[in-house]
Amino acid sequence: MIFRRDSDLRHARQEAGGQGETDWRRDSGRPAESSGNNGRRPAAKGSGLLFALATLACAAGFAASYYFFVQTTTGQYIDESALVEAGELHGPAGRATTRFLDLLPGISLAIAAVVVLFVTLARRRWKAAGIAVAACAVANLATQLLKDSFPDRPFTGVQTLGLNSLPSGHTTLAASAAAAVFLVVSPRWRPLAGFLGGTFAVAAGVSTLVNQWHRPADVVAAFLVTGAVMLPAGWLVMRTGNRWNVWGGHAEHWASSRLWLSLSVLAGLASAGLAVYSLARIAPYGLGIPGLAQEESTTDYFWAGVSLIVITGYLGTVAATWLFGHAARRRR
Numbered sequence: 001m002i003f004r005r006d007s008d009l010r011h012a013r014q015e016a017g018g019q020g021e022t023d024w025r026r027d028s029g030r031p032a033e034s035s036g037n038n039g040r041r042p043a044a045k046g047s048g049l050l051f052a053l054a055t056l057a058c059a060a061g062f063a064a065s066y067y068f069f070v071q072t073t074t075g076q077y078i079d080e081s082a083l084v085e086a087g088e089l090h091g092p093a094g095r096a097t098t099r100f101l102d103l104l105p106g107i108s109l110a111i112a113a114v115v116v117l118f119v120t121l122a123r124r125r126w127k128a129a130g131i132a133v134a135a136c137a138v139a140n141l142a143t144q145l146l147k148d149s150f151p152d153r154p155f156t157g158v159q160t161l162g163l164n165s166l167p168s169g170h171t172t173l174a175a176s177a178a179a180a181v182f183l184v185v186s187p188r189w190r191p192l193a194g195f196l197g198g199t200f201a202v203a204a205g206v207s208t209l210v211n212q213w214h215r216p217a218d219v220v221a222a223f224l225v226t227g228a229v230m231l232p233a234g235w236l237v238m239r240t241g242n243r244w245n246v247w248g249g250h251a252e253h254w255a256s257s258r259l260w261l262s263l264s265v266l267a268g269l270a271s272a273g274l275a276v277y278s279l280a281r282i283a284p285y286g287l288g289i290p291g292l293a294q295e296e297s298t299t300d301y302f303w304a305g306v307s308l309i310v311i312t313g314y315l316g317t318v319a320a321t322w323l324f325g326h327a328a329r330r331r332r
Contacts, residue, residue, distance in 0.1 A: 047235075047238070047323075047326060047327035048235060050323060050326070050327070051231055051232065051234065051235040051323065051327070054227070054231050054319065054323060055227070055228055055231045055232055058224045058225075058227035058228040058231065059224075059228050061220075061224045062167075062221055062224040062225060062228065065166075065217050065220050065221050065224065066150075066166060066217075066221065068217075069166075069215070069216075069217035070150075070153055070154075070164075070166065070217070071154065071156075072156065073156040073157055073158060075217070076153065076156050076158040076160055077158050078301060078304070078305075079215040079216060079217045079305070080158055080159075080160040080215065081301035081302075082209065082215060082216050082301045082302050082304065082305030082306075083209070083212055083214075083215045083216075083305075084301075085298065085299050085300075085301050085302035086209050086210055086211075086212050086302050086305075087212060088298060088299050088302070089210060089299070089302070097206075097207035097208075097210045097211045098211055100203075100204075100207050101170055101204075101207055101208065101211060101213065104170055104173065104174060104204055104207075105170070105173055108173050108174050108177035108178075108200075108204075109173075109177065111177060111178075111181065111200075112136065112177035112178075112180045112181055115181045115184070115185070116129050116132060116133065116180060116181065116184050117129075119184045119185060120184070123186075123244065125184055125241060125244065127237075127240045127241065128183060128184045128237045128240070128241050129184055131183070131233050131236050131237050131240070132179075132180040132181075132183040132184050132233060132237065133180060134233070135176070135179075135180070135183075135229055135230050135232075135233030136176040136177060136179070136180045136230075138229050139172055139175075139176040139179075139225060139226050139229040139230060140169070140172055140173055140176060142225055142229060143167050143168075143169050143172040143222060143225050144169060146166075146167060146225065147164065147165070147166065147167060147169065150164045150166065151164065152164055165213075165214055165215065165218050166215075166217060166218045166221045167218055167219075167221035167222040167224075167225050168205065168208050168213075168214045168218040168219050168221070168222040169222075170204055170207075170208055170213070170214075171201065171204050171205040171208060171214070171218070171219045171222035171223065172222040172225060172226055173204075174200055174201045174203075174204035174205075175197075175201035175204075175222060175223055175226040175313075176226050176229070176230065177197075178193075178196075178197025178198065178200050178201050179197065179226060179230040179234075179320075180230075181193055181197060182194055182197055182234075182320065182324075183230070183233060183234055183237045184237070186244065186245075187245055187246060187247040187248075187256075187324065187325060187328045188247070188248065188252050188253040188255055188256045189253075189255045189256075190256075190321055190324055190325065191250070191255060191256050191257065191258075191260040191261060191321050191325075192255035192256075192257075192260050193255075194260065194264070194317045194318075194320055194321040195260035195261075195263055195264055195317060197317070198264060198313050198314055198316065198317030201223070201226075201313055202309060202310055202313035202314065205219035205222065205223070205309045205313065206219075206306055206309055206310070209302075209305060209306065209309065215305070216305030216306070216308050216309055219309045219312075220308060220309065220312045223312050223313055223316055224312075227316055227320075231320075234320075234323075234324060235327075238324070238327050238328070242329065245327075245328045245329060246328060246329045246330070246331060247325050247328035247329065247330060247331070248330075248331040249330075249331075252331075260321075261318055261321060261322075264314040264317045264318050264321075265314070265318060267310060267314050268310065268311050268314040268315055268318070271306070271307040271310035271311045271314075272307065272311055274303055274304075274306075274307045275303070275304045275307035275308065275311070278300040278301070278303045278304040278307070279300070279304050281300050282300045282301070
């Protein structure tokens with residue numbers, strides 16, 4: 001099974017104790033217009049470099065996450081504490097997330113298949129669909145290869161399960177399916193698709209933590225693997241679909257509204273505040289904040305881990321929405 005190891009942590013712990021851009025002229029085989037026709041401006045210069053830098057940032061973030069949370073004592077302690085404290089909430093919430101995780105592969109594939117198939121047939125975006133589906137498959141394959149190739153976690157003085165669980169397969173599937181939909185829809189729909197897809201991926205990642213299938217770093221690593229694979233694919237979609245990747249701004253359509261970006265930003269900021277508060281409660285001397293003297297953590301590491309997942313997921317959503325909007329051609 002492709003996700004055979006996703007629930008191993010918990011089991012081992014128990015044992016141990018666009019709308020309308022394509023018209024009839026495209027179907028008739030006429031060549032695409034030049035970038036200056038029909039009130040359209042060329043795509044932004046330098047966007048290829050931005051895609052390359054974003055891809056490298058994802059790869060560097062993955063390496064840094066692996067080093068800190070797997071190879072260092074502090075990182076292991078934070079990561080493992082969040083996993084242990086998730087057991088405090090593993091009651092009704094755990095049963096609900098277990099059901100969600102059982103259904104997640106089917107839900108992810110169904111959503112991606114329906115949207116990609118509809119867009120492909122209705123808008124004839126064959127190349128975009130092929131690129132998106134191939135990239136989705138590569139992201140999931142890369143996750144499994146990385147998980148199987150990494151050695152067991154080294155002992156650094158922290159009592160933890162040695163089994164490597166980084167990155168999370170379930171989270172990669174959810175994030176890559178959402179990214180595939182994001183790639184094939186028209187620019188006017190991408191702000192909405194980004195917010196909904198990001199929320200779906202974040203919910204999947206948090207569920208794996210609540211259910212004690214994965215540590216927070218496993219989820220973050222899955223987001224970064226997805227980004228490192230889907231960003232180059234997105235650049236190819238923009239290059240091969242230059243005709244229909246036309247952006248009219250946030251006022252063009254209700255799905256383009258700044259509301260969707262604002263919701264992502266607000267979720268990230270709220271999570272950052274929660275993370276600071278949770279860590280301040282358990283940091284030495286409460287970081288000098290009155291009323292926040294050092295306390296014995298019961299769920300603070302868990303909430304800090306949830307915040308890390310939410311921040312990473314929505315930060316990726318905002319960055320991708322801006323990058324693809326910047327790279328698309330403009331209406332005059």
